[in-house]
Amino acid sequence: MSDQSTAEPVIQLVNLNKWYGDFQALCDVNITINRGERVVVCGPSGSGKSTMIRCINRLEHHQKGEIIVDNIELTDNLKNIEAVRSEVGMVFQSFNLFPHMRVIDNLTLAPMLVRKMPKADAEEIAMQYLERVQIPEQAYKYPGQLSGGQQQRVAIARSLCMQPRIMLFDEPTSALDPEMIKEVLDVMVELADDGMTMIVVTHEMGFAKTVADTMVFMDKGEIVEIASPDVFFTKPKSERTQLFLNQILTH
Amino acid sequence: METKNKTDESIFYSNAFRSVAYQAVLFGLLTLLGWYLYSNVNENLARQGIATGWNFLTTSSGFDIGESVIRYDAGDTYGRALLVGFLNTLRVAVLGIVLATFLGVFMGVARVSSNWLLSTIASWYVEICRNVPVVLHVIFWGTVIHLLPAPKQAIIPFEGAFIMNRGVVMPFPVANDAYVWVGVALLVGIIGVVVLNKWAQRKRERTGEYIPTLWKGLGVLIAPPLLVWLAFGAPLVWDVPSLQGFNFKGGLQFSPELIALLVGITFYTGAFIAEIVRSGIQSVASGQIEAARALGLRPGFIMRYVTMPQALRVIVPPTTSQYLSLTKNSSLGVLIGYPDLVNIGNTTLNQTGQSVEAIAVMMMVYLSISIVISICMNIYNRVAAIKER
Numbered sequence: 001m002s003d004q005s006t007a008e009p010v011i012q013l014v015n016l017n018k019w020y021g022d023f024q025a026l027c028d029v030n031i032t033i034n035r036g037e038r039v040v041v042c043g044p045s046g047s048g049k050s051t052m053i054r055c056i057n058r059l060e061h062h063q064k065g066e067i068i069v070d071n072i073e074l075t076d077n078l079k080n081i082e083a084v085r086s087e088v089g090m091v092f093q094s095f096n097l098f099p100h101m102r103v104i105d106n107l108t109l110a111p112m113l114v115r116k117m118p119k120a121d122a123e124e125i126a127m128q129y130l131e132r133v134q135i136p137e138q139a140y141k142y143p144g145q146l147s148g149g150q151q152q153r154v155a156i157a158r159s160l161c162m163q164p165r166i167m168l169f170d171e172p173t174s175a176l177d178p179e180m181i182k183e184v185l186d187v188m189v190e191l192a193d194d195g196m197t198m199i200v201v202t203h204e205m206g207f208a209k210t211v212a213d214t215m216v217f218m219d220k221g222e223i224v225e226i227a228s229p230d231v232f233f234t235k236p237k238s239e240r241t242q243l244f245l246n247q248i249l250t251h
Numbered sequence: 252m253e254t255k256n257k258t259d260e261s262i263f264y265s266n267a268f269r270s271v272a273y274q275a276v277l278f279g280l281l282t283l284l285g286w287y288l289y290s291n292v293n294e295n296l297a298r299q300g301i302a303t304g305w306n307f308l309t310t311s312s313g314f315d316i317g318e319s320v321i322r323y324d325a326g327d328t329y330g331r332a333l334l335v336g337f338l339n340t341l342r343v344a345v346l347g348i349v350l351a352t353f354l355g356v357f358m359g360v361a362r363v364s365s366n367w368l369l370s371t372i373a374s375w376y377v378e379i380c381r382n383v384p385v386v387l388h389v390i391f392w393g394t395v396i397h398l399l400p401a402p403k404q405a406i407i408p409f410e411g412a413f414i415m416n417r418g419v420v421m422p423f424p425v426a427n428d429a430y431v432w433v434g435v436a437l438l439v440g441i442i443g444v445v446v447l448n449k450w451a452q453r454k455r456e457r458t459g460e461y462i463p464t465l466w467k468g469l470g471v472l473i474a475p476p477l478l479v480w481l482a483f484g485a486p487l488v489w490d491v492p493s494l495q496g497f498n499f500k501g502g503l504q505f506s507p508e509l510i511a512l513l514v515g516i517t518f519y520t521g522a523f524i525a526e527i528v529r530s531g532i533q534s535v536a537s538g539q540i541e542a543a544r545a546l547g548l549r550p551g552f553i554m555r556y557v558t559m560p561q562a563l564r565v566i567v568p569p570t571t572s573q574y575l576s577l578t579k580n581s582s583l584g585v586l587i588g589y590p591d592l593v594n595i596g597n598t599t600l601n602q603t604g605q606s607v608e609a610i611a612v613m614m615m616v617y618l619s620i621s622i623v624i625s626i627c628m629n630i631y632n633r634v635a636a637i638k639e640r
């Protein structure tokens with residue numbers, strides 16, 4: 001779906017290598033993601049999916065290769081890291097809401113401190129995003145008073161309040177009870193429809209089929225296959241992809 | 252519902268009846284025990300010819316006290332002697348709490364720091380100090396301080412200050428009427444800092460502009476007392492201690508007993524506080540810090556708005572218990588001759604024979620201090636509790 005003529009790369013991983021001590025978690029990862037592209041990453045547990053997307057906002061640092069986000073190369077340079085982080089939002093498996101702050105304060109904290117936004121403006125934007133994720137009535141509660149699905153929607157809204165141009169999702173529905181998965185996926189589908197650049201690590205293949213422009217399969221720290229969903233789900237090139245798909249689709 | 256068994260309906264099986272009955276029985280037993288003890292003590296005291304009552308508080312004590320915050324001599328009453336003891340206890344406890352908090356927070360943060368040398372030193376400190384009984388700490392420092400040189404060969408860390416086996420003395424400003432107003436001005440400065448912080452926060456919320464208040468706040472704090480002091484013509488005369496015979500006179504004096512007790516209980520309690528601080532910081536889930544970093548917050552903001560508020564919840568309650576035990580441990584001053592409440596209470600008890608009353612006074616004082624600290628802790632907990640379903 002990403003039109004070649006308007007393709008504008010926003011994330012480039014070039015020969016990316018990452019070690020934890022002696023253990024190599026990423027081996028020569030190469031991928032280019034264009035503006036507005038929706039990428040779904042899957043692969044067995046421990047294959048390096050989290051490590052890869054956590055390198056993109058430098059929650060982890062890499063030892064070899066290049067990461068370029070919106071024309072900014074990620075190095076030890078703190079200014080660059082700050083610039084990238086303020087453009088890249090991230091949603092975690094375990095929500096990671098701040099339990100000592102009300103929902104509204106969770107949402108306004110970063111815009112006020114990082115974007116230097118007046119409180120009134122930050123609260124207005126926060127309420128807009130809470131309406132988008134359909135829980136404006138929870139604004140003055142504490143995270144502990146919400147259900148898992150509601151908490152994850154707050155977490156998405158919190159990231160959106162920084163008005164990022166790229167969103168990273170690391171298994172956003174894996175910690176949820178089955179009946180709450182849909183409400184979170186619905187929010188993400190809507191976000192995709194609005195043209196957000198997204199990288200989503202997930203095993204929700206239904207979601208992948210409706211939303212993804214590009215499917216990525218990882219195994220043992222390598223990207224094994226990059227393909228459009230049509231090709232990926234019907235005739236994947238790699239045997240390992242085939243095997244993995246058989247396993248999760250028959251489940 | 253129809254019950255088959257008749258006894259099931261008996262009042263003895265009612266929950267409410269049982270709970271009332273148990274409490275009534277317990278209350279009765281306690282009253283009996285109390286009455287027995289009271290009459291027993293009374294009888295024994297009467298047989299020994301000791302009059303009970305509080306009259307001794309207003310009679311002259313006849314003993315001297317090594318150091319006192321207020322004026323006191325042997326002609327004063329037992330009541331005043333006990334007050335001196337109470338103030339001495341309070342003094343060592345307050346100083347100990349302040350010092351142990353600084354030491355503990357520093358060592359606790361050092362333990363989790365990535366600086367290998369710092370964290371190793373902190374680990375050694377914690378392991379050694381908290382595994383040695385507090386009695387040994389106090390006796391150890393009591394011994395160490397007597398190994399220091401005599402006054403004539405005292406160590407002089409800076410002009411006018413002396414460290415020796417008779418304690419520590421240093422210069423101190425001579426009292427001046429102006430100082431009262433300087434104190435008032437300092438109070439004004441403190442209020443000013445609070446107002447400044449409120450104003451900075453309001454302004455940030457309104458305009459988004461972040462105003463650092465550290466240096467401004469320091470200025471607001473110091474300017475009023477400094478100006479008042481200058482307006483009074485900057486009165487400052489140092490009372491410099493000087494050697495007269497075998498002892499120093501004048502200046503600010505800390506007795507060896509106070510120092511040994513203070514250092515002993517500070518090192519001991521500091522080690523526990525360090526552990527509490529360490530576990531508090533480590534109790535904040537790593538995901539919290541990651542989420543804050545992912546939002547683009549800087550380390551200073553993360554510490555202030557994410558880590559500390561959550562860590563403090565874990566740190567404050569057990570630290571308060573440490574303050575309580577430090578206060579109680581200050582009674583170990585009796586071992587090295589520091590005239591704290593227990594020390595003077597003991598002397599009073601021995602001289603008057605009014606053991607019940609003397610012990611009652613001591614118990615009431617410690618109980619009151621503990622209750623005050625506990626109330627503060629409960630207020631904090633209520634304010635800081637995380638709201639959950």
Ligand SMILES: Nc1ncnc2c1ncn2[C@@H]1O[C@H](COP(=O)(O)OP(=O)(O)O)[C@@H](O)[C@H]1O
Nearest residue numbers: 020023025043044045046047048049050051052
């Ligand atoms: N902080 C870490 N220290 C050491 N090894 C790690 C760390 N984080 C992840 N790993 C290892 O790196 C590999 C990839 O992990 P991860 O990216 O979390 O996998 P995935 O998200 O695909 O399940 C795993 O083998 C994991 O054990």
Ligand SMILES: [Mg+2]
Nearest residue numbers: 049050051171
């Ligand atoms: Mg993972």
